[in-house]
Amino acid sequence: MKMNMKLWVAGTLLMLFGNSHLVAQSPNFEVTLRAAYIEVTGSGNQFEDLEQDFTAEFDTASGYGLGFNYYFLDAFSAEVTASVIEPDFAVTLFNEDGPGSAEALQIIPLTAGIQYHFRRERRVDPYVGVGAAYILFDELKDVEALNQRDVESIELDDEVGFMANAGVSVGFLKRFALNLDAKYIELEPEATVTFDRGDFVAVRQIEFSPVLISAGVAWRF
Numbered sequence: 001m002k003m004n005m006k007l008w009v010a011g012t013l014l015m016l017f018g019n020s021h022l023v024a025q026s027p028n029f030e031v032t033l034r035a036a037y038i039e040v041t042g043s044g045n046q047f048e049d050l051e052q053d054f055t056a057e058f059d060t061a062s063g064y065g066l067g068f069n070y071y072f073l074d075a076f077s078a079e080v081t082a083s084v085i086e087p088d089f090a091v092t093l094f095n096e097d098g099p100g101s102a103e104a105l106q107i108i109p110l111t112a113g114i115q116y117h118f119r120r121e122r123r124v125d126p127y128v129g130v131g132a133a134y135i136l137f138d139e140l141k142d143v144e145a146l147n148q149r150d151v152e153s154i155e156l157d158d159e160v161g162f163m164a165n166a167g168v169s170v171g172f173l174k175r176f177a178l179n180l181d182a183k184y185i186e187l188e189p190e191a192t193v194t195f196d197r198g199d200f201v202a203v204r205q206i207e208f209s210p211v212l213i214s215a216g217v218a219w220r221f
Helices: 002-025
Strands: 030-040 054-058 061-071 076-085 089-093 100-102 109-115 125-138 149-155 159-172 174-188 190-195 203-205 213-218
Touching: 030 076, 030 174, 076 125, 076 174, 089 149, 100 109, 109 174, 190 213
Parallel strands: none
Antiparallel strands: 030 061, 030 213, 054 089, 061 076, 076 109, 089 100, 109 125, 125 159, 149 190, 159 174, 174 213, 190 203
């Protein structure tokens, strides 16, 4: 009985020491270059008493991104990412026949969050995380397509919102890993359309809860 107890204690200490040694030797930094895809849905509120009312919606789009991860505990890390994506942005004016479109809206999602890694020391490491996202909306590049409908400009406000994260990393070689990542972002930015007709301005809250999916290669150091 005493021998079994000694073996159990020795085995436990060896396991703990081995794990701590592995963690100590593990890279604390990770840089990931990613291809990004964003699934976006958006709609505006309709007020039929306004002649120049509108709705707006986004199309799905792909782009690219960069992530930086710092492991500050055995199973926890802090990640920041930036992506560049150009979805089409369609605006429907209710006093016209059919939608008009203003294409090539560039958006830059910036995210920051804390991740929990289930199996950091293994080849396959799934993780979950939470944090915040800040979406930068660049100016629309094809508003001229709506000028014939008396639209002078379209603006989208930058917005901060909640972000939930999940993904998995698969290690290969010594310092590299393949990474698949998904981020759900909850935002409610405002879209502002300025019309030429008497400088009329219409503002609508846009439902905007995209899922940002990315795949890439991480370099650990």
